[in-house]
Amino acid sequence: MNAPDPAVVSPMPHVMNTYGRLPIALSHGRGCWVWDSEGRKYLDGLGGIAVNTLGHAHPKLVPALQEKLAAKLCEISGLDAVFFCSTGLEANEAALKIARKYGHDRGVERPEIIVYEGAFHGRSIATLSATANPKVQAGFGPLVEGFVRVPLNDLAAVERVARENPNVVAVFLETIQGEGGIHPSRWDYLQGLRQLCDQQHWLLMLDEVQCGIGRTGKWFAHQWAGIRPDVMPLAKGLGSGVPVGAVVVGPKAKNVLGPGNHGTTFGGNPLAMRAGVETLRIMVEDGVMENAATVGAALKAGLERELKGVAGVVEVRGQGLMLGIELDRPCGVLLQRAAEAGLMLSVTADKVIRLVPPLILSVDEAAMIVAILCPLIRAFLAEGA
Numbered sequence: 001m002n003a004p005d006p007a008v009v010s011p012m013p014h015v016m017n018t019y020g021r022l023p024i025a026l027s028h029g030r031g032c033w034v035w036d037s038e039g040r041k042y043l044d045g046l047g048g049i050a051v052n053t054l055g056h057a058h059p060k061l062v063p064a065l066q067e068k069l070a071a072k073l074c075e076i077s078g079l080d081a082v083f084f085c086s087t088g089l090e091a092n093e094a095a096l097k098i099a100r101k102y103g104h105d106r107g108v109e110r111p112e113i114i115v116y117e118g119a120f121h122g123r124s125i126a127t128l129s130a131t132a133n134p135k136v137q138a139g140f141g142p143l144v145e146g147f148v149r150v151p152l153n154d155l156a157a158v159e160r161v162a163r164e165n166p167n168v169v170a171v172f173l174e175t176i177q178g179e180g181g182i183h184p185s186r187w188d189y190l191q192g193l194r195q196l197c198d199q200q201h202w203l204l205m206l207d208e209v210q211c212g213i214g215r216t217g218k219w220f221a222h223q224w225a226g227i228r229p230d231v232m233p234l235a236k237g238l239g240s241g242v243p244v245g246a247v248v249v250g251p252k253a254k255n256v257l258g259p260g261n262h263g264t265t266f267g268g269n270p271l272a273m274r275a276g277v278e279t280l281r282i283m284v285e286d287g288v289m290e291n292a293a294t295v296g297a298a299l300k301a302g303l304e305r306e307l308k309g310v311a312g313v314v315e316v317r318g319q320g321l322m323l324g325i326e327l328d329r330p331c332g333v334l335l336q337r338a339a340e341a342g343l344m345l346s347v348t349a350d351k352v353i354r355l356v357p358p359l360i361l362s363v364d365e366a367a368m369i370v371a372i373l374c375p376l377i378r379a380f381l382a383e384g385a
């Protein structure tokens with residue numbers, strides 16, 4: 001290989017000029033060999049400047065880390081196998097592909113998936129089509145077809161679809177809707193869905209991207225209902241800030257995708273896997289999930305106590321440290337006011353103040369949230385509609 005002429009090295013105007021760069025974009029490696037984006041192969045005499053002890057994509061290191069996290073996710077969910085990716089929407093895309101392929105494998109040519117009013121599943125074309133929020137969809141049509149929408153917690157509506165639509169192959173919902181305004185599925189509703197899915201040979205796919213990984217006080221929110229899904233997309237909390245996504249599947253879905261059916265470049269990378277393994281390990285070691293349950297209950301009780309009987313407060317709801325306070329009017333201005341008072345929060349579905357703090361929140365910090373937030377809510381509501 002000829003040494004490149006530094007004069008023709010393409011500049012990167014937004015990256016600080018601290019390195020003499022070669023005009024080479026390396027795309028991947030294996031062992032002591034690396035490849036550039038044009039397919040040229042190089043023997044790696046650099047090793048990331050003496051970093052890469054085991055070479056690139058070591059066949060023991062990468063699978064060992066992937067297997068460690070996958071095995072832990074299977075252990076805590078009671079499910080069988082995992083596909084790793086990097087974000088929530090990617091996990092949901094994989095779930096949707098599993099559902100369609102599951103349908104095709106069973107001879108359903110145009111498989112359809114039951115989705116929900118109030119749902120949020122991401123912002124790719126398929127996941128925004130499964131999402132119910134018109135603001136998320138506006139400007140991005142035509143939407144992906146093959147979704148049938150029903151209201152949450154209405155089993156009769158799903159039974160009606162079962163009677164009328166032979167193309168349905170799966171039910172796809174957030175165990176607790178997050179972006180839609182913290183709407184929990186009733187536990188008896190989830191049990192009913194589980195039964196119906198078994199009778200109909202449908203996949204039950206529970207999006208636990210927001211409510212999973214200990215947030216509600218159990219590893220997964222559906223565990224409160226004592227059921228297991230067939231497909232469970234995860235992301236957000238799994239890497240505690242490092243991007244990690246996963247789809248965890250049970251026996252019905254385990255062998256639906258085969259070699260070549262799905263893939264991703266960064267899914268299962270060593271950093272992501274280590275972040276996932278350590279997040280789950282620390283959660284167990286430090287009792288983080290139990291903390292989410294007890295502090296979440298204290299926070300909810302404090303909010304209910306302070307907001308009881310306040311005109312304009314519709315409901316305080318949620319589980320563990322996934323709580324929503326619904327008001328009878330849009331309350332986006334509270335974001336700014338809370339920030340000025342030293343509290344970060346979000347307002348979702350226009351009227352719902354959402355609290356999804358770190359799961360290590362202490363009882364004292366929960367009391368501080370109540371002390372800052374409730375007077376702001378009362379003052380806001382007193383201003384009139």
Ligand SMILES: Cc1ncc(COP(=O)(O)O)c(C=O)c1O
Binds near residue numbers: 208
């Ligand atoms: C329930 C749910 N599913 C999927 C997503 C999408 O995840 P991501 O933003 O990582 O693509 C979100 C994000 O808010 C979510 O709350």
